[in-house]
Amino acid sequence: MKPVSPSDEPVPGDDVPFPRPHHDHDHCRHDALRRAEDVCARQGARLTQARREVLDLLWADHRPVSAYDLLHRLNADGRKAAPPVVYRALDFLIEHGLAHRLNSLNAFIGCAHIGGEHGAQFFICRECGQVAETRSPEIDSAIRTAGAELGFRVQAPVVEVEGVCPTCSGAPA
Numbered sequence: 001m002k003p004v005s006p007s008d009e010p011v012p013g014d015d016v017p018f019p020r021p022h023h024d025h026d027h028c029r030h031d032a033l034r035r036a037e038d039v040c041a042r043q044g045a046r047l048t049q050a051r052r053e054v055l056d057l058l059w060a061d062h063r064p065v066s067a068y069d070l071l072h073r074l075n076a077d078g079r080k081a082a083p084p085v086v087y088r089a090l091d092f093l094i095e096h097g098l099a100h101r102l103n104s105l106n107a108f109i110g111c112a113h114i115g116g117e118h119g120a121q122f123f124i125c126r127e128c129g130q131v132a133e134t135r136s137p138e139i140d141s142a143i144r145t146a147g148a149e150l151g152f153r154v155q156a157p158v159v160e161v162e163g164v165c166p167t168c169s170g171a172p173a
C-alpha cells in the first residue's frame with residue numbers, strides 16, 4: 001500500500017485516504033458522476049436518471065447508506081419511488097463497478113476507484129462511520145493464494161476492516 005500524506009485529497013483511481021473534515025466534497029461528488037458517465041459510455045450502458053440519482057445519494061458523504069435510507073432520501077421531495085427502483089439502480093451500479101455493498105453493515109457506498117469488479121479493502125471508522133477504500137495488489141494476491149491452497153477460486157477479494165480513522169483518533173493533520 002502506498003503511503004498517503006494526510007493532507008492529500010482523494011485521488012481518483014488511486015488509494016483514497018480518509019477524507020479530511022473540510023475537504024472539497026463537491027469535487028468528490030462531481031468527479032464520481034463524471035467517472036460514472038465515462039464508464040457507462042465505454043460499456044454502452046445507460047446511466048438513467050434513477051441510477052444517477054442513487055449514485056449521487058451514495059456520494060452525499062463518505063458514509064455507507066442502507067437501501068432503506070436511499071429510498072427515504074430519494075423520496076424526500078414527496079416522490080413515491082418504490083423499493084425496486086432503488087434495488088435495481090444499486091444492482092446496476094455494483095455490476096458496473098460504481099458502487100459496493102458492505103456486507104458487515106448491510107449498506108452501500110460509491111466506489112472510489114471505478115473499473116469493473118475488483119478486490120478492495122474497506123476501512124470503516126467505528127466512531128464517525130466514514131469509510132476509505134483502498135486497492136492493494138499485495139492483499140488481493142495473498143487472498144487469492146490462500147484461496148488457491150484450498151482449491152477455492154476467489155472472485156472478488158473484498159476485506160472489511162473496522163477501526164478508528166485519523167480524524168477521530170486525533171492524528172495530526
Ligand SMILES: [Zn+2]
Nearest residue numbers: 019024025028
Ligand atoms: Zn469527499
Ligand SMILES: [Zn+2]
Nearest residue numbers: 111112113120
Ligand atoms: Zn471500488
Ligand SMILES: [Zn+2]
Nearest residue numbers: 125128165168
Ligand atoms: Zn472517524
